[in-house]
Amino acid sequence: MVEPTEQDSEQTAPQKLTEEREFEKILQFIKSSFKLDLTSYRRNFVFRHLRSRMHDVRCPTASRYISLLQEKPEELRDFVDTLSINVTHFFRDADVFGTFAKTIVPEIMKAKGDGEQKLIRVWSAACASGQEPYSIAILLKELFADKPQILIKIVATDVDSDALARAEKGEYDIRDFRETDKKLLDKYFTPVYNKCYRINDDVRRLVRFQKHNLLTDEPLKFIDVIFCRNVMIYFSREQQDLLFRKFHQGLGFNGYLIIAKVETVWDKALFSVVDSNHKIYQKIA
Numbered sequence: 001m002v003e004p005t006e007q008d009s010e011q012t013a014p015q016k017l018t019e020e021r022e023f024e025k026i027l028q029f030i031k032s033s034f035k036l037d038l039t040s041y042r043r044n045f046v047f048r049h050l051r052s053r054m055h056d057v058r059c060p061t062a063s064r065y066i067s068l069l070q071e072k073p074e075e076l077r078d079f080v081d082t083l084s085i086n087v088t089h090f091f092r093d094a095d096v097f098g099t100f101a102k103t104i105v106p107e108i109m110k111a112k113g114d115g116e117q118k119l120i121r122v123w124s125a126a127c128a129s130g131q132e133p134y135s136i137a138i139l140l141k142e143l144f145a146d147k148p149q150i151l152i153k154i155v156a157t158d159v160d161s162d163a164l165a166r167a168e169k170g171e172y173d174i175r176d177f178r179e180t181d182k183k184l185l186d187k188y189f190t191p192v193y194n195k196c197y198r199i200n201d202d203v204r205r206l207v208r209f210q211k212h213n214l215l216t217d218e219p220l221k222f223i224d225v226i227f228c229r230n231v232m233i234y235f236s237r238e239q240q241d242l243l244f245r246k247f248h249q250g251l252g253f254n255g256y257l258i259i260a261k262v263e264t265v266w267d268k269a270l271f272s273v274v275d276s277n278h279k280i281y282q283k284i285a
């Protein structure tokens with residue numbers, strides 16, 4: 001496989017520009033033909049993987065690669081897999097979910113007071129194929145098993161329609177459960193066929209999936225907790241700043257934001273740190 005950074009440094013400026021134009025053509029083709037917008041990801045990141053993929057499938061030009069995508073549309077999934085942008089699993093970083101359940105949820109419920117009915121609203125932003133929102137639903141179901149007066153609403157969004165279709169289907173390979181307690185797997189999933197499990201309807205009905213672009217669409221509003229994990233690493237610093245402003249608008253008073261361990265909230269005026277280890281933040285009013 002070509003070492004992309006080496007090739008980068010060998011290129012002259014005009015060569016680089018030509019290559020970038022070719023790559024842009026491919027991204028536009030993918031956007032218009034497959035409705036998958038890869039143009040919001042950091043260019044260097046996408047280009048590096050595109051260069052490497054085109055080398056592996058022996059397509060030296062944009063037109064050759066576009067022809068390949070037309071003849072063999074499965075190529076798109078293979079390319080996207082090389083970006084690892086859809087990678088996820090149930091209870092990814094289980095300690096974060098544990099802290100959410102033990103510390104954050106009780107704080108949210110306390111702040112809601114003693115009313116008859118209470119609603120907790122969670123937004124799983126960039127939910128991929130649904131493992132994150134279903135994990136949250138399972139956790140909340142476990143926590144509120146004997147509290148029917150507490151209503152749970154989870155809105156799960158992603159820009160990728162294929163990922164959302166997989167989420168709606170709710171069938172998962174056993175490898176997706178590597179951080180899942182066996183008791184929860186048995187309780188909330190039904191084995192369907194060879195090492196595959198389907199989410200049960202009592203969990204499924206707590207989650208509503210919706211197509212949504214984090215960078216261009218308006219944020220959801222009046223949210224108690226936003227999970228947005230393992231997506232902003234692919235965005236530029238400006239895009240991340242925009243996203244934090246949107247999340248600030250989307251959260252209700254004192255709402256929480258949970259990001260991935262490798263990610264950081266830059267703007268200290270918008271959010272205070274609640275748990276730096278688990279990357280949990282709280283909205284500053």
Ligand SMILES: C[S@@+](CC[C@H](N)C(=O)[O-])C[C@H]1O[C@@H](n2cnc3c(N)ncnc32)[C@H](O)[C@@H]1O
Pocket residue numbers: 040084085086087088089092125126127128129132157158159160163212213214215228229230231260
């Ligand atoms: C690695 S997955 C993260 C899944 C889950 N949050 C987790 O941490 O396991 C990243 C997801 O971000 C989605 N994504 C990328 N750009 C997006 C955008 N601009 N708006 C919404 N979702 C986006 C991708 O489609 C992908 O499903």
